[in-house]
Amino acid sequence: MTLIDCFHRCVTTILISTMLMSGCADSMYSMPHFGSSSPAASTQTQPAVGQADPRLKQSDEAQFFSRSGWTACAGGAVVGVIGCQLLSHNDKAKCMLASALVLCGVAMGTNYYLDQRRSQYSNTEQRLDAMIADVREDNRKLQNLTQTARTVMAEDKQQLTKLKKDIAANKVEKSKAQQQIAEIDANTKYLKDTLVDLKAREKQWREVASSERASGARVDTLDAEINRMQQQIASLESEINELYQQRSAIHLG
Numbered sequence: 001m002t003l004i005d006c007f008h009r010c011v012t013t014i015l016i017s018t019m020l021m022s023g024c025a026d027s028m029y030s031m032p033h034f035g036s037s038s039p040a041a042s043t044q045t046q047p048a049v050g051q052a053d054p055r056l057k058q059s060d061e062a063q064f065f066s067r068s069g070w071t072a073c074a075g076g077a078v079v080g081v082i083g084c085q086l087l088s089h090n091d092k093a094k095c096m097l098a099s100a101l102v103l104c105g106v107a108m109g110t111n112y113y114l115d116q117r118r119s120q121y122s123n124t125e126q127r128l129d130a131m132i133a134d135v136r137e138d139n140r141k142l143q144n145l146t147q148t149a150r151t152v153m154a155e156d157k158q159q160l161t162k163l164k165k166d167i168a169a170n171k172v173e174k175s176k177a178q179q180q181i182a183e184i185d186a187n188t189k190y191l192k193d194t195l196v197d198l199k200a201r202e203k204q205w206r207e208v209a210s211s212e213r214a215s216g217a218r219v220d221t222l223d224a225e226i227n228r229m230q231q232q233i234a235s236l237e238s239e240i241n242e243l244y245q246q247r248s249a250i251h252l253g
Helices: 003-022 060-066 069-086 092-108 110-120 124-168 174-214 220-248
Strands: none
Touching (some): 110 124, 124 174, 124 220, 174 220
Protein backbone atom coordinates (compact mmCIF):
# COMPACT_ATOMS: atom_id res chain seq x y z
CA MET A 1 0.00 0.00 0.00
CA THR A 2 1.36 3.43 -0.92
CA LEU A 3 1.64 6.37 1.43
CA ILE A 4 -1.06 8.21 -0.52
CA ASP A 5 -3.40 5.25 -0.17
CA CYS A 6 -2.67 5.27 3.53
CA PHE A 7 -3.53 8.96 3.71
CA HIS A 8 -6.89 8.34 2.13
CA ARG A 9 -7.76 5.61 4.59
CA CYS A 10 -6.24 7.19 7.69
CA VAL A 11 -7.05 10.87 7.55
CA THR A 12 -10.83 10.57 7.86
CA THR A 13 -10.58 8.38 10.94
CA ILE A 14 -7.89 10.60 12.44
CA LEU A 15 -9.72 13.87 11.93
CA ILE A 16 -12.92 12.46 13.39
CA SER A 17 -10.97 11.25 16.42
CA THR A 18 -9.28 14.63 16.76
CA MET A 19 -12.60 16.47 16.70
CA LEU A 20 -13.97 14.17 19.37
CA MET A 21 -10.92 14.68 21.55
CA SER A 22 -10.85 18.44 21.15
CA GLY A 23 -14.42 18.76 22.41
CA CYS A 24 -16.86 21.58 21.81
CA ALA A 25 -15.40 24.27 24.06
CA ASP A 26 -13.66 26.08 21.19
CA SER A 27 -14.71 26.80 17.65
CA MET A 28 -13.25 24.46 15.07
CA TYR A 29 -11.85 27.60 13.51
CA SER A 30 -10.09 28.83 16.62
CA MET A 31 -6.33 29.27 16.38
CA PRO A 32 -5.31 25.76 16.35
CA HIS A 33 -6.61 23.17 18.79
CA PHE A 34 -6.11 24.66 22.23
CA GLY A 35 -7.61 23.40 25.46
CA SER A 36 -11.01 23.14 27.04
CA SER A 37 -12.61 24.16 30.28
CA SER A 38 -11.48 22.48 33.46
CA PRO A 39 -14.20 21.69 36.00
CA ALA A 40 -11.61 21.96 38.76
CA ALA A 41 -10.56 25.46 37.77
CA SER A 42 -12.78 27.20 40.27
CA THR A 43 -11.71 25.03 43.20
CA GLN A 44 -8.88 26.59 45.19
CA THR A 45 -6.61 24.09 46.89
CA GLN A 46 -3.24 24.33 48.53
CA PRO A 47 -0.32 23.57 46.21
CA ALA A 48 1.75 20.48 46.85
CA VAL A 49 5.30 21.09 47.96
CA GLY A 50 7.32 22.32 45.00
CA GLN A 51 4.26 22.51 42.75
CA ALA A 52 2.80 25.60 41.11
CA ASP A 53 -0.32 27.13 42.63
CA PRO A 54 -3.49 25.31 41.43
CA ARG A 55 -5.03 28.67 40.55
CA LEU A 56 -2.42 28.95 37.83
CA LYS A 57 -2.39 25.36 36.62
CA GLN A 58 -6.12 24.67 36.74
CA SER A 59 -7.48 27.90 35.27
CA ASP A 60 -9.26 27.59 31.94
CA GLU A 61 -7.08 30.35 30.50
CA ALA A 62 -3.77 28.76 31.52
CA GLN A 63 -4.81 25.45 29.96
CA PHE A 64 -6.01 27.25 26.84
CA PHE A 65 -2.66 28.91 26.19
CA SER A 66 -0.43 26.05 27.31
CA ARG A 67 -1.93 23.35 25.06
CA SER A 68 -0.25 24.64 21.94
CA GLY A 69 2.84 24.01 19.86
CA TRP A 70 4.50 20.68 20.54
CA THR A 71 1.81 19.69 23.04
CA ALA A 72 -0.85 19.93 20.37
CA CYS A 73 1.46 18.22 17.91
CA ALA A 74 2.05 15.34 20.31
CA GLY A 75 -1.68 15.00 20.88
CA GLY A 76 -2.28 14.94 17.15
CA ALA A 77 0.41 12.35 16.65
CA VAL A 78 -1.14 10.09 19.30
CA VAL A 79 -4.54 10.37 17.65
CA GLY A 80 -2.93 9.56 14.31
CA VAL A 81 -1.26 6.45 15.66
CA ILE A 82 -4.53 5.29 17.22
CA GLY A 83 -6.36 5.94 13.96
CA CYS A 84 -3.88 3.84 12.03
CA GLN A 85 -4.05 1.02 14.55
CA LEU A 86 -7.82 0.90 14.12
CA LEU A 87 -7.45 0.30 10.40
CA SER A 88 -6.55 -3.08 8.97
CA HIS A 89 -3.76 -2.66 6.45
CA ASN A 90 -0.23 -3.97 6.09
CA ASP A 91 1.68 -0.70 6.25
CA LYS A 92 0.78 0.74 9.63
CA ALA A 93 4.27 2.19 10.22
CA LYS A 94 4.07 4.47 7.19
CA CYS A 95 0.53 5.43 8.06
CA MET A 96 1.49 6.35 11.62
CA LEU A 97 4.37 8.53 10.46
CA ALA A 98 2.30 10.22 7.78
CA SER A 99 -0.64 10.76 10.11
CA ALA A 100 1.56 12.27 12.81
CA LEU A 101 2.94 14.75 10.29
CA VAL A 102 -0.54 15.65 9.09
CA LEU A 103 -1.82 16.27 12.61
CA CYS A 104 1.29 18.24 13.59
CA GLY A 105 0.69 20.49 10.64
CA VAL A 106 -2.90 21.04 11.74
CA ALA A 107 -1.96 21.65 15.35
CA MET A 108 1.07 23.85 14.91
CA GLY A 109 0.63 25.83 11.71
CA THR A 110 -1.20 29.05 10.99
CA ASN A 111 -1.84 27.85 7.43
CA TYR A 112 -4.58 25.55 8.65
CA TYR A 113 -6.32 28.42 10.42
CA LEU A 114 -5.98 30.64 7.35
CA ASP A 115 -7.31 27.93 5.05
CA GLN A 116 -10.31 27.33 7.28
CA ARG A 117 -11.19 30.99 7.61
CA ARG A 118 -10.74 31.61 3.88
CA SER A 119 -12.91 28.66 2.99
CA GLN A 120 -15.56 29.86 5.41
CA TYR A 121 -15.47 33.52 4.33
CA SER A 122 -14.76 34.42 0.71
CA ASN A 123 -15.62 38.02 1.60
CA THR A 124 -12.44 39.67 2.91
CA GLU A 125 -14.22 42.02 5.30
CA GLN A 126 -16.21 39.21 6.91
CA ARG A 127 -13.11 37.05 7.19
CA LEU A 128 -11.14 39.84 8.90
CA ASP A 129 -14.05 40.48 11.26
CA ALA A 130 -13.96 36.81 12.27
CA MET A 131 -10.19 36.92 12.79
CA ILE A 132 -10.45 40.10 14.85
CA ALA A 133 -13.11 38.44 17.01
CA ASP A 134 -10.78 35.47 17.54
CA VAL A 135 -7.89 37.69 18.68
CA ARG A 136 -10.21 39.64 20.96
CA GLU A 137 -11.28 36.39 22.56
CA ASP A 138 -7.62 35.49 23.07
CA ASN A 139 -7.09 38.91 24.66
CA ARG A 140 -10.04 38.34 26.98
CA LYS A 141 -8.60 35.01 28.08
CA LEU A 142 -5.16 36.58 28.48
CA GLN A 143 -6.61 39.34 30.66
CA ASN A 144 -8.23 36.75 32.94
CA LEU A 145 -5.00 34.76 33.07
CA THR A 146 -3.06 37.90 33.99
CA GLN A 147 -5.48 38.73 36.81
CA THR A 148 -5.05 35.25 38.27
CA ALA A 149 -1.26 35.47 37.91
CA ARG A 150 -1.21 38.87 39.62
CA THR A 151 -3.18 37.53 42.58
CA VAL A 152 -0.75 34.63 43.03
CA MET A 153 2.32 36.83 42.52
CA ALA A 154 1.07 39.40 45.03
CA GLU A 155 0.78 36.66 47.66
CA ASP A 156 4.25 35.37 46.74
CA LYS A 157 5.71 38.87 47.12
CA GLN A 158 4.12 39.22 50.55
CA GLN A 159 5.62 35.90 51.60
CA LEU A 160 9.03 36.99 50.33
CA THR A 161 8.83 40.30 52.17
CA LYS A 162 7.94 38.56 55.43
CA LEU A 163 10.60 35.94 54.88
CA LYS A 164 13.24 38.61 54.34
CA LYS A 165 12.26 40.27 57.63
CA ASP A 166 12.33 36.94 59.47
CA ILE A 167 15.79 36.20 58.10
CA ALA A 168 17.03 39.62 59.19
CA ALA A 169 15.56 39.07 62.67
CA ASN A 170 16.94 35.53 62.80
CA LYS A 171 13.42 34.17 63.33
CA VAL A 172 13.10 32.08 60.21
CA GLU A 173 11.90 28.48 60.36
CA LYS A 174 14.17 26.94 57.75
CA SER A 175 12.03 23.96 56.76
CA LYS A 176 8.92 26.12 56.37
CA ALA A 177 10.89 28.75 54.49
CA GLN A 178 12.30 26.14 52.12
CA GLN A 179 8.77 24.93 51.37
CA GLN A 180 7.58 28.48 50.68
CA ILE A 181 10.55 29.16 48.42
CA ALA A 182 9.95 25.90 46.52
CA GLU A 183 6.34 26.88 45.88
CA ILE A 184 7.29 30.38 44.75
CA ASP A 185 9.97 28.95 42.46
CA ALA A 186 7.39 26.58 40.97
CA ASN A 187 4.99 29.47 40.37
CA THR A 188 7.71 31.52 38.73
CA LYS A 189 8.77 28.65 36.48
CA TYR A 190 5.17 27.97 35.48
CA LEU A 191 4.62 31.62 34.63
CA LYS A 192 7.83 31.81 32.62
CA ASP A 193 6.79 28.71 30.67
CA THR A 194 3.39 30.33 30.09
CA LEU A 195 5.14 33.39 28.68
CA VAL A 196 6.79 31.19 26.07
CA ASP A 197 3.35 29.88 25.04
CA LEU A 198 1.90 33.39 24.95
CA LYS A 199 4.69 34.70 22.75
CA ALA A 200 4.23 31.77 20.39
CA ARG A 201 0.53 32.62 20.24
CA GLU A 202 1.30 36.24 19.40
CA LYS A 203 3.73 35.09 16.70
CA GLN A 204 1.01 32.98 15.10
CA TRP A 205 -1.31 35.96 14.95
CA ARG A 206 1.46 38.08 13.43
CA GLU A 207 1.82 35.45 10.71
CA VAL A 208 -1.92 35.51 10.08
CA ALA A 209 -1.96 39.31 9.78
CA SER A 210 1.10 39.27 7.52
CA SER A 211 -0.52 36.75 5.19
CA GLU A 212 -3.71 38.79 4.97
CA ARG A 213 -1.73 41.98 4.39
CA ALA A 214 0.20 40.31 1.58
CA SER A 215 -3.09 39.44 -0.09
CA GLY A 216 -4.03 43.13 -0.15
CA ALA A 217 -6.33 43.25 2.87
CA ARG A 218 -6.39 46.17 5.31
CA VAL A 219 -5.42 44.70 8.66
CA ASP A 220 -5.18 47.83 10.83
CA THR A 221 -7.76 46.64 13.38
CA LEU A 222 -6.31 43.12 13.43
CA ASP A 223 -2.85 44.58 14.02
CA ALA A 224 -4.22 46.74 16.82
CA GLU A 225 -5.66 43.71 18.61
CA ILE A 226 -2.40 41.80 18.20
CA ASN A 227 -0.51 44.81 19.55
CA ARG A 228 -2.83 44.80 22.56
CA MET A 229 -1.94 41.15 23.08
CA GLN A 230 1.76 42.01 22.88
CA GLN A 231 1.31 44.79 25.46
CA GLN A 232 -0.46 42.44 27.86
CA ILE A 233 2.30 39.87 27.46
CA ALA A 234 5.01 42.50 28.02
CA SER A 235 3.26 43.75 31.17
CA LEU A 236 2.92 40.24 32.55
CA GLU A 237 6.57 39.50 31.75
CA SER A 238 7.68 42.61 33.62
CA GLU A 239 5.73 41.59 36.71
CA ILE A 240 7.10 38.04 36.58
CA ASN A 241 10.64 39.45 36.36
CA GLU A 242 9.96 41.62 39.42
CA LEU A 243 8.91 38.55 41.38
CA TYR A 244 11.99 36.66 40.18
CA GLN A 245 14.30 39.49 41.25
CA GLN A 246 12.68 39.66 44.68
CA ARG A 247 13.03 35.89 45.04
CA SER A 248 16.68 35.98 43.94
CA ALA A 249 17.50 38.29 46.86
CA ILE A 250 16.45 35.64 49.38
CA HIS A 251 19.25 33.37 50.65
CA LEU A 252 18.46 30.82 53.33
CA GLY A 253 22.07 29.81 53.87
